[in-house]
Amino acid sequence: MGAVVVDDNGTPLPRGKVGELALIVPSIGLTRGLWRDPARYIESYWSRIPGLWVQGDFASVDEDGTWFIHGRSDDTLKISGKRTGPAEIEALLLATGKVAEAAVIGVPDPVKGSAVVCVCVPARGVVPTPEVVQALKQAVAAGLGSSFRPKSVVFVDDLPKTRSMKIMRRVVRAVWVGDAVGDLSGLVNPEAVARLGDPGTRDEPV
Incomplete structure (x- = not known):
């Protein structure tokens, strides 16, 4: 071939x-x-x-x-010249037991080129707090190195998914950076997209 x-x-x-x-x-x-x-x-x-x-x-x-x-490769995050896939970071977040679902995206950063943002659905019984955020950031840094320590960890009730329950990182990133979200006809929960843009969604727990 x-x-x-x-x-x-x-x-x-x-x-x-x-x-x-x-x-x-x-x-x-x-x-x-x-x-x-x-x-x-x-x-x-x-x-x-x-x-x-x-x-x-x-x-x-x-x-x-x-x-x-x-x-x-179009999903891959390049941080300070190093590459990893969002699934690797998501696996580290899920392994803490504090997160039920996660979408990891890269956003523009003036120093690193891209920075990691983690948009998470908390696990049942977990209340998002600053301590939970720090624990999640530390889990990523411990697993992949300090370069990949998330810039932000935020929480939402739901993440946009296809009918096969695949989380649409593309849509999450588009909402986050202000790009057009494109075709949403394949989503099973399009209302989750609107909630991603709600005031306060980008703020970490305080």
């Missing part, structure tokens, strides 16, 4: 390094376009690294030639 793992400039990476999954030669299964939207096809798959078809996933290949997929 001509699949390679490359860096942001399209340079192939050595075995064991995580980078963009890309195709350098045509494949019989390669998407040829999007129905009535050729511009979106070019933007989605061909614009990130000129000349390469970019899947939008992070991948690596070990010394034995086994391939590994590490999650969506």
